[in-house]
Amino acid sequence: MELTTVWFLLVAVLFTGYFILEGFDFGVGMLLPVLGRDDRERRVLINTIGPVWDGNEVWLITAGGAMFAAFPEWYATLFSGFYLPLLLILLALIARGVAFEYRHKRPEATWKRRWDQAIFWGSAVPAVLWGVAFANILRGVPLSADHEYAGGLLDLLNPYALLGGVTTLGLFLTHGAVFIALKTSGDIRQRAGALAVKLGVATAVVAVAFLAWTLTIRSSAAAVVLAVGAALALLGGLAAARVRREGWAFAGTAVAIALAVATLFAALFPNVLPSTLDAAGTLTASNAASTPYTLKIMTWVAVVFTPIVLAYQGWTYWVFRKRIGVQNIPQH
Amino acid sequence: MHSWGFQVDALDVARWQFGVTTVYHFLFVPLTIGLSVLVAILQTMWHRTGNERYLKLTKFYGKLFLINFAMGVVTGIVQEFQFGMNWSDYSRFVGDIFGAPLAIEALVAFFLESTFIGLWIFGWDRLPKRLHLAAIWAAAIGTNLSAYFILAANSFMQNPVGYRINPDTGRAELTDFVAVLTNKVALITFPHTLSGAFLVAGSLIVAVGLWHVIRNRGSADTDAYRFATKFGSWVVLVSSALVLFTGDIQGKIMTEVQPMKMAAAEGLYTTESPASFSVLTVGSLDGSREVFALKIPYLLSFLGTGDPNGTVQGINDLQAQYATQYGAGSYTPIIPVTYWSFRFMIGLGLAAAAIALIVLWTQRKGRTPSSRWLLRAGLVMPALPLLANSFGWIFTEMGRQPWIVFGEMLTRNGVSRSVSLTEVLTSFTAFTLIYATLAVIEFKLLVRYAKAGVPDLAPAPEPADTDDADRPLAFAY
Numbered sequence: 001m002e003l004t005t006v007w008f009l010l011v012a013v014l015f016t017g018y019f020i021l022e023g024f025d026f027g028v029g030m031l032l033p034v035l036g037r038d039d040r041e042r043r044v045l046i047n048t049i050g051p052v053w054d055g056n057e058v059w060l061i062t063a064g065g066a067m068f069a070a071f072p073e074w075y076a077t078l079f080s081g082f083y084l085p086l087l088l089i090l091l092a093l094i095a096r097g098v099a100f101e102y103r104h105k106r107p108e109a110t111w112k113r114r115w116d117q118a119i120f121w122g123s124a125v126p127a128v129l130w131g132v133a134f135a136n137i138l139r140g141v142p143l144s145a146d147h148e149y150a151g152g153l154l155d156l157l158n159p160y161a162l163l164g165g166v167t168t169l170g171l172f173l174t175h176g177a178v179f180i181a182l183k184t185s186g187d188i189r190q191r192a193g194a195l196a197v198k199l200g201v202a203t204a205v206v207a208v209a210f211l212a213w214t215l216t217i218r219s220s221a222a223a224v225v226l227a228v229g230a231a232l233a234l235l236g237g238l239a240a241a242r243v244r245r246e247g248w249a250f251a252g253t254a255v256a257i258a259l260a261v262a263t264l265f266a267a268l269f270p271n272v273l274p275s276t277l278d279a280a281g282t283l284t285a286s287n288a289a290s291t292p293y294t295l296k297i298m299t300w301v302a303v304v305f306t307p308i309v310l311a312y313q314g315w316t317y318w319v320f321r322k323r324i325g326v327q328n329i330p331q332h
Numbered sequence: 333m334h335s336w337g338f339q340v341d342a343l344d345v346a347r348w349q350f351g352v353t354t355v356y357h358f359l360f361v362p363l364t365i366g367l368s369v370l371v372a373i374l375q376t377m378w379h380r381t382g383n384e385r386y387l388k389l390t391k392f393y394g395k396l397f398l399i400n401f402a403m404g405v406v407t408g409i410v411q412e413f414q415f416g417m418n419w420s421d422y423s424r425f426v427g428d429i430f431g432a433p434l435a436i437e438a439l440v441a442f443f444l445e446s447t448f449i450g451l452w453i454f455g456w457d458r459l460p461k462r463l464h465l466a467a468i469w470a471a472a473i474g475t476n477l478s479a480y481f482i483l484a485a486n487s488f489m490q491n492p493v494g495y496r497i498n499p500d501t502g503r504a505e506l507t508d509f510v511a512v513l514t515n516k517v518a519l520i521t522f523p524h525t526l527s528g529a530f531l532v533a534g535s536l537i538v539a540v541g542l543w544h545v546i547r548n549r550g551s552a553d554t555d556a557y558r559f560a561t562k563f564g565s566w567v568v569l570v571s572s573a574l575v576l577f578t579g580d581i582q583g584k585i586m587t588e589v590q591p592m593k594m595a596a597a598e599g600l601y602t603t604e605s606p607a608s609f610s611v612l613t614v615g616s617l618d619g620s621r622e623v624f625a626l627k628i629p630y631l632l633s634f635l636g637t638g639d640p641n642g643t644v645q646g647i648n649d650l651q652a653q654y655a656t657q658y659g660a661g662s663y664t665p666i667i668p669v670t671y672w673s674f675r676f677m678i679g680l681g682l683a684a685a686a687i688a689l690i691v692l693w694t695q696r697k698g699r700t701p702s703s704r705w706l707l708r709a710g711l712v713m714p715a716l717p718l719l720a721n722s723f724g725w726i727f728t729e730m731g732r733q734p735w736i737v738f739g740e741m742l743t744r745n746g747v748s749r750s751v752s753l754t755e756v757l758t759s760f761t762a763f764t765l766i767y768a769t770l771a772v773i774e775f776k777l778l779v780r781y782a783k784a785g786v787p788d789l790a791p792a793p794e795p796a797d798t799d800d801a802d803r804p805l806a807f808a809y
Contacts, residue, residue: 043808050809051450054405058442064412065435072427079416079423080748083755090413091762094406098770101402104809105777149750185801290428294506301436309443316447319458322801330804 003295004285007070008272010302012265014063019130019168019261020175020254021056025049027176029096029123032116035180035192039112040326046100046119047329048183051320053100055313057093069298073147073288074272081141081149082133085156089126096122127172128165132156135164135210138264139217140274143281147288150277160213167210170203171234171260175253178237182246185325193244200238200253207234207256211263218274223267230259342753343744346418349760351729353410355722356767360404362721365479365526366533367397368472370567372465379465385556388786393537393560398453399777403770405446410763412438418756422736422746429495429506430485433513437481445474457806479529480522487518489737490728491589497740504740517589520582527574528681528724531717534567535684538691540782542710545695546702553786554700562695565688568717572685579678580635587636587644590738592654592663593731595647596670598632599625605643607632610671658739665733673727680720687713 028049036042049056068075079086095118103115139160142151177196181189211227237252268274272288275281289295371394378386412434415423423430448470455464488495494511495504506512541560548554587594595601598610609631612624630640637644647664654663687709694701736743 046809047805051454052447054446054450055443057405057409058438058446061409061412061442062435062438064416065431065438067431068412068416068423068427069431069435072424072431075416075427075431076420076423076748079413080418080420080750083417083751084758086413086417087759087762090410091766093409094766094770097406098402098773100809101398102773102777105399105781290431291505294428294432294509297506297509298432298435301439305439309439309447313443313447316451319451320454324805327802328805329808330806 003292003299004070004289005270006299007066007289007295008265008269008285011063011066011070012262014059014066015134015265016258016261018056018059018063019172020257021059022053023127023168023172023175023257024179025053025056025176026123026127026172027174028180029119029176030127030173031176031180031192031195032119032123035177035188035195039109040329041188042112042116043104043329044184044188044324044326045180046103047324048180050100052316054097055316057097066298066302070290070295071272071283071285071288072290074283077143077147077149077273077283077288078137081143081151082136082156084153085129085133089129092122092125094122123172124169127169131165131168132161134168134261134264135161135214137273138214138268140271140276140282142277143273143275143283145278145280147281147283150281160217163206163210163213167203167207167260170199170206171253171257174200174203174234174237175250175257178241178246178249178253181241181244182250183323185323186327188325189323193241193246196241196249197238200234200241204231204234204238207231207260211260214263214267218267220266220269223263226259226263226266230256230263233259340753342751342756343747345753345756345760346747346751347743349418349756349763350414351726352760353407353414353763353767354729355725356771357404357407357411358721358725359718359771360400360407361479362529362532362718363397363400363536364404365475365529366531366567367393367400367536368468368475369530370533370537370563371397372468372472374563375465375468379461384789385553385559388553388556388789389560392786393540395781396536396540396778398449399774399781401449403774407767417759418748418751419736419746420748420750422741424503425741425746426488426504426737429488429504429512432506432509433481433485437478437485441474441478441481443474445471445478448474454805454807476526479525480518483521483525484513484515484518487515487521488512489735490732491515491517492737492740504737516585517582520578520585524575524578524582527571527578528717528721530567530571531575531681531684532714532721534564534571534688535714535717537561537564538568538688539564539710539713542691542701543707543782544785545700546707546710548785549700549702551785556786558695558700561691565692568684568688569692572681572688575681583635584638590732591645592647592650592665593670593728594636595645595650596665596667596731597674597727598644599667599671600632600644600646601648602646603643603649604646605633606630606641607636607644609635661734663734665731670727670731673723673730677720677723677727680716680723684713684716684720687716 028045032042032045036045064075099115099118099122103112136156139158141149142155144150174196177192177199180192181196184192208231211230215224215227233252234256237249237256240248240252270285271282272285273283371390374386374393375390378390448467451459452464452467452471455467459467492504493515494506494508496507497503498505537560541557541564544551544557545554545561548557583594600607606629608627608629610625610627612626632644633642634640636642647667651662651664655661690706691701691710694703694706732738734742734744736746
């Protein structure tokens with residue numbers, strides 16, 4: 001396999017990992033005002049992701065770094081072109097990250113309420129905008145012949161991309177509800193489980209529409225198989241959620257997110273950012289790539305370190321495997 | 333945009349945004365680098381001795397560390413995105429080289445740091461004691477390792493090595509990755525930056541400890557605060573010696589690889605051998621000529637070359653030389669900025685070391701300091717090396733101008749062409765507002781938790797008592 005293909009796959013894997021992991025973080029954040037009826041319950045929700053959210057976010061930093069290292073043209077065009085959506089994502093991630101750490105630092109209700117809002121919006125904004133961004137990557141954007149973004153903000157807000165945003169929003173909400181049902185005990189667990197089913201049904205409709213639309217824009221045999229797999233995994237997850245098999249439900253939504261992201265990347269390949277203007281502007285895995293020497297070094301680094309990272313991050317989830325409930329929340 | 337009386341373009345705003353967001357990010361980085369290790373050392377001392385005062389100090393300074401850590405994390409993401417958003421032509425030009433250390437930094441260092449910090453924060457009752465201690469060390473190692481990779485990337489901008497320019501694409505391409513990682517600028521900047529970071533962290537430990545020693549006389553924890561104050565003071569003294577030592581070597585390397593930066597640090601307009609060191613120089617308004625100067629003979633030659641009679645090149649000669657080499661244009665940084673930031677860096681760092689010496693002296697042989705002046709000096713102490721760090725970065729980045737990659741790419745050629753003035757102004761304004769708000773919140777929290785003092789230790793929780801599902805967590809958000 002060519003190294004450019006390897007790195008296309010690796011970038012896809014990193015974003016997939018990011019959306020699975022931070023997907024439920026976003027879901028928990030958005031469900032904070034819905035499932036957390038008082039401060040103690042909200043603290044239960046936040047603490048389900050407390051020890052892991054920061055490590056989950058590093059998947060994004062690594063994906064961005066990998067894109068920069070392996071496909072500088074892709075990174076440069078995408079980040080300068082999707083300027084305002086990325087700005088909003090950054091502001092959201094800043095507010096959300098600080099909120100987790102600072103919310104419990106003062107007892108006043110106003111203080112906590114403000115940070116709760118930061119967590120909610122800091123989760124909802126990226127949950128929508130990542131879908132908008134990735135739908136636009138697949139759909140293609142106006143690029144000049146020298147690969148500069150030639151559109152404006154409105155070009156990014158087309159109906160297909162907005163449906164993409166609603167899809168990631170729904171997927172992350174469902175994934176978050178399923179995660180909460182898996183990680184909590186008592187009343188919250190029951191309510192989260194019931195909510196997951198309702199959210200999941202609505203999301204399934206949107207997601208199937210989005211994936212079908214995707215395949216009409218760009219498709220390949222692999223993409224079709226992956227899209228069908230994504231839909232089946234989501235339905236399987238919902239069935240499991242309905243009968244309160246929380247582990248299986250979580251596996252279902254995680255696989256559904258993974259396969260949905262994989263569908264986009266499979267449909268996109270070998271392009272990385274198609275141009276809707278001049279075909280010469282289209283960025284591909286080869287014309288956007290770094291030199292073989294850089295890719296070779298990066299491949300070695302990835303081969304050695306990725307398994308190590310997966311091992312200790314997986315172990316962290318094992319350490320914090322216990323369910324938590326309101327009775328576990330200390331006074332301070 | 334002529335309404336301000338002068339022209340503002342996207343390039344200017346992008347530069348200001350990079351300056352503001354980077355200096356701001358680096359307000360949190362030194363404390364993260366230094367305190368992660370110092371807290372790990374305190375916890376190790378508790379582990380070794382069983383003395384509870386070290387546990388109290390671990391938890392106390394650990395809290396301050398985490399308040400600061402959160403800000404470092406969230407402002408760090410901006411840095412990675414910013415290259416692509418505002419500096420996309422720069423990213424295209426150096427991506428083949430510059431992206432690799434960034435990706436490796438995330439994969440090798442950030443994962444380690446953020447995963448193990450989570451284990452440390454929440455793991456007090458979930459992990460065996462030894463493993464919990466290992467978690468803070470792993471996080472500290474991750475933090476310090478991340479500094480190496482990002483400094484290697486920055487060093488490429490200061491002194492590009494291990495690359496060639498592809499004549500077909502006009503882009504820089506990596507030819508020797510080991511050369512990039514062992515860039516002599518990186519090898520010396522790493523220890524210089526780290527010791528500068530420990531200077532800040534040590535100062536914070538002293539400031540907080542001293543406040544409690546003086547204001548909370550007779551407290552049951554005086555013993556712990558006294559220890560912290562001395563511990564922090566020694567950290568400050570040792571790291572300030574290391575800052576000077578590494579800074580001296582760095583100065584010589586800079587004189588060699590970026591002579592203009594060092595000439596600009598000194599306001600040395602004409603080549604001299606021997607060259608004297610300017611303690612204070614006042615230049616003409618346009619910065620092209622000096623009006624008044626106080627100088628120490630031979631010192632600059634010695635600092636720059638190691639030889640009191642060595643030749644140090646001057647700004648005007650270098651400018652003429654670069655104009656011949658790279659084509660007409662100005663290759664001179666803004667002299668007042670480089671000159672004063674260089675002096676503030678050194679002066680503020682030394683001031684912190686001086687306060688540490690006084691603090692140690694007032695606590696000699698069991699004495700307890702009580703001076704109001706010392707209390708005040710102690711309170712401003714952390715700000716001094718923190719600002720010294722900021723000025724150091726302002727000096728090193730502004731001193732490289734007009735280059736973004738020295739000798740290869742001008743800063744003005746690196747900016748994103750597709751980003752409008754409106755977009756970059758929006759972004760600059762948004763970051764400035766949210767950063768300013770968070771700075772106030774963060775500072776107030778730090779003060780609040782610093783004043784609260786060391787915690788009362790709850791009865792030691794039994795490790796991993798899995799039977800009791802109702803037991804409260806040792807720590808929860």
